[in-house]
Amino acid sequence: MAMHQFKAESKKLLDLMINSIYTNREIFLRELISNASDACDKLYFKSLTDTSINVKKEDLHIHIAADKENRTLTISDNGIGMTKDELEKNLGTIARSGSQDFKASNQNENIDIIGQFGVGFYSAFMVASKVTVVSRAEGSEEAWQWSSSGVEGYTLTEAEKPEVGTEITLVLKEDTETDKYSEYLDEYTISGLVKKYSDYIRYPITMYREKSRQKPKPEDAGDDYKPEYETYTELETLNSMVPIWKRDKKDVKPEEYNEFYKSKFMDYSDPLRVITSRTEGTATYTALLFVPGQTPYDYYTKEYEKGLALYASGVMIMEKCADLLPDYFSFIKGVVDSEDLSLNISRETLQKDGQVKLIRNSLEKKIKNELHAMLVNDREKYETFWKAFGRQIKFGVYGDYGMHKDLLSDLLMFYSAKEQKLITLDEYIEKMPEGQKAIYFAAGDEAARLGKLPNAQLVLSKGYDLLLCSEDVDEFCLQIMHDYKEKEFKNINSGDLGLETEEEKKAAEETATENKDLFEEIKKALNGKIKDVKVNPTLQDHPVSLSSEGGISMEMEKILRKMPAGGEGMESTKVLELNPNHAVFGALKAAHEAGDTDKINKYAELLYDQALLIEGLPLEDPVAYAQLVCDLMK
DSSP states (O other), X not given: OOOBOOOHHHHHHHHHHHTTOOSOTTHHXXXXXXXXXXXXXXXXXXXXXXXXXXXXXXXXXXXXXXXXXXXXXXXXXXXXXXXHHHHHHHHHSOTTOOHHXXXXXXXXXXXXXXXXXXXGGGGGGGTEEEEEEEEEOTTOSOEEEEEEEETTEEEEEXXXXXXXXXXXXXXXXXXXXXXXXXXXXXXXXXXHHHHHHHTXXXXXXXXXXXXXXXXXXXXXXXXXXXXXXXXXXXXXXXXXXXXXXXXXXGGSOHXXXXXXXXXXXXXXXXXXXXXXXXXXXXXXXXXXXXEOSSOOTTTTSTTOOOOEEEEETTEEEEEEEGGGSOGGGTTOEEEEEESSSOTTOOHHHHHHOHHHHHHHHHHXXXXXXXXXXXXXXXXXXXXXXHHHHHHHHHHHHHHHHHTTHHHHGGGOEEEETTTTEEEEHHHHHHTOOTTOOEEEXXXXXXXXXXXXXXXXXXXXXXXXXXXXXXXXXXHHHHHHHOEXXXXXXXXXXXXXXXXXXXXXXXXXXXXXXXXXXXXXXHHHHXXXXXXXXXXXXXXXXXXXXXXXXXXXXXXXXHXXXXXXXXXXXXOOEEEEEEOTTSHHHHHHHHHHHTTOHHHHHHHHHXXXXXXXXXXXXXXXXXXXXXXXXXXXXX
């Protein structure tokens, strides 16, 4: 009998299972029941379009059998079954991940690996020393047996199975002082676990349970007769079979929603918010949605698949229906069940189905309202949400040429320089001093540095707040919005902020006129690196700064240059701003009056490089800059 080797990433996960790093071992039963339920779903769904399959929904079931003597627990179903190839593909590798995904997640703590990948079938090895799977696929006359005792590998052999379906038998590990694996053979434990994790499964989960009853009293029994009892077994259905999304919200405990979410969507932490929605009329559906409490490991990658599980009258027709969610709410997990969808709907017709569009529009409004309610009523939870998915909301504002900005703008949060915490745009406006006309922001890659920029100090000195925007999408988001509640967004490095007094303006104009020739020399020395030289009397203690003109700011230039394609030639139009009240400006004037062109050239290069450093932009020639500093020190 040939031994097959597990794929590398499966071997790693299996090793973790066997060594029981996950304390919540009891979920192995949930995982195996969920797989059995999926198999029943698939067979019933296939029967709707394949007339050769004669199966009724009420015929499908999942059965659990415990054998205490032989220490075996068996979970069987009469679902779609697996072929030999499917057994090898589904049980010999982690179908949901590539080795690179596993490697990336493996850098986190062990619990994260399990939570992120979903323990699935491999969870059986947390409690079993050996796992045997016998399966016969629908439409096939042959059955196959998959068997494994751990990481050394697995065997695949032909088997006998009279009916279509899958039977998984676990040989439980021996008990130790600390680990009592025998408890999973106890019918009360099993019944409790089914109620806890799998009560919503839509197929009966059955088990023979031992019961006791009083024997009939014999006709000739005397007054001193003592009742006698006998034990018997009875097939019992352990689950209610009412999908959790069909139950009234007031009848469902929060922990039931949490367990359903964790089991269905393979997360190890509770959701931040549960959203229920039932509508009738133009869009008739029932929805149970969840806002996750953390960012999935692959969320901001192209591998992430958005979508809600779509059911038609209780039968799953699509595991991830992307058409039900806009991209900016792609983090939402959940289930939508509609009676208005045809059961044989295909992916192609789904895209054109008007009912799906109506449901999507209704869900979009519901999700938005629920997120805003969380912001208003549970700030701490909302900030947790924002740290995980705020970036996606900003992309939503920026995407589609700002089409969704009105829907999403009151969900936005940015870091306040004044308050040193996250605030909304409404909170910024609410605390604006009288006379402030704009919402000021600074964009860059580090909030602490942004607050020290020359113009940041100016804005704060006026008593105005400043939004410190340290994500690459921030400036694009604010630029496409242009304003919020008639207050224009102003980048502090986009030229004229309008914060000078009339006296400062007049003095600056005079200084610029007086030093026209000096400014021309500086422009010439910098040889096209800047468009203009200006006087900025509001720079306070700083000798120099850079501002930009036009649609591309300096921060945008940095971001665009990092992009794989399209960033070349996308440069900001830079303006060198000089502080007329600083001693450095006096040194420039003195060099000009002395006709020392070489010194002006050096000063110009040095000041330009200093301005680049202040803005967090790279120096074109760091060696030349270091040499200039040394020359001046001499």
